[in-house]
Amino acid sequence: MENSTEVTQFLLLGLTNDPKLQIPLFITFLLIYTITVAGNLGMLLLILLDPRLHTPMYFFLGNLSLVDFCYSSVVTPSVMAELLTGNKVISYNACAAQMFLFAALICVENYLFTAMAYDRYVAVCKPLHYTTTMRSSVCVGLLIGCYVLGLLNGCVHTGEAFSQSFCSSNIIHHFFCEVPPVMALSCSDKQVGELVIVYLVSFHIFFAVLVISTSYICLFRTILRMRSAAGHRKALSTCASHFTAVSIFYGTTMFMHLQPSSSHSMDTDKIASVFYTMVIPMLNPMVYSLRNKEVKSAFLKVKSALICGRPSKV
Template structure:
């Protein structure tokens, strides 16, 4: 690869070397991926079709579903194909593309969650000014900013990683081209690259998390001022789903990227990676719909309209 590397392809070791687990993992990951696609695409479609869900909260939720769909599709199909065919080779360029989109979607995910936290703050703490605070223009700007930060972070992280020299050894001890797993193969000095990884990851993770933390501190203070049991319950139900998504996402990402490479255990990293690349994108639609009456009612309305259009029920 000209001046940068002598390696033209990488070999992904995957989750396990035991052939007996491959069929089980193939079936499990295929089920997870199909569930992820159906759940997230159904959530996006439901929000588009039902006018009652054309609100800031569901605008951000549809973006979160799109990001989860993209994140899972960046990693899971290659894993499933490798388990089925035994071909775990990925080209140099394909590895760089996979890393770019993975970092892109992960970064956008964190900022969408931060935008949702701000939206919940406006809904709970400033209900009378909510419609003037969370306008379409504000929501669009927050979404555009999230995707812009994603592109910038992914470009810097991927470019920084693939600026390393990769000399002969090309076996990645992972199931996808994650940054720590690829960087460990570099045969040039990696100290500056590692510093950039920690600084960039810390900035994006902590900045978004700080927005979430401040938003929920203000929400908590506002809840303490409430004297109504209904107020407590309404505020909690408004924020509960989002808090679950925040804790699962930031818990796993912090374990992976806010520590030096010397502290990484690849076995642990692989387990954590399965959780945030496959499981979380599958769970988010479930988390946001399970206790959400608005989503359940929207499903009923869409189903009823579909039956009417098909002539299955009388007008």
């Protein structure tokens, strides 16, 4: 019986073997990662500094920024190092750790979007009960649930992938240790493991999409009953950022994960993975800040306080 520990390291094929593309890709990813770090940590800092942003909506948004920063950091720096040094070898344990962290954090993000949709539903459909419904204990409970489910998801994904026997090849046709390309290396019967992962991912995604869709149906019904144009605009602006971020996130996630490994085109998967490991974490703070007057106001106040050399009293 083959033992999966026979493989002690993996070789990542990366994004390209063309030397002419490696430096341009490195510069591009460095720029993306710099914007990601500045945007997400900047958003988190604003939320911490401005008491007006100490609300359930920004409580979840702050955690979303933290998760975006973390799961981008799990992948992007290692990809840049591969492009710069040409060293594409990753140890067995490092590969397992990268897979666990990414699977856990992406699941946390999934449920954070769900919690944010529920928060927007209460804010628009039940505004008079908002403070009692979304009290601190409820928000903390929802957040703990997001992280617990994320950790369980990471354990299952990593356990299923690394319980396989890798006895024929250690070459991963990808630029990081994601489940489908790692599972593709298995020389044991992986049908059960694939089904477990597909069903688990399907449950996470469809449960979240069901809650989000139900929330938005109720939101739009409430908006349509509003008589004032100002009420329409305010309600829509409240939900527009979340709806945009959700659409981008679930579109790429479902494309990547809700299919067996035999149906995957590795080159296509790489493009999709670049989008949701690097681009989406960069876009989220932009989506939530560009049309958000409260975030803009907080930024200007903090900026003014820093320029004047005074502690921020925003």
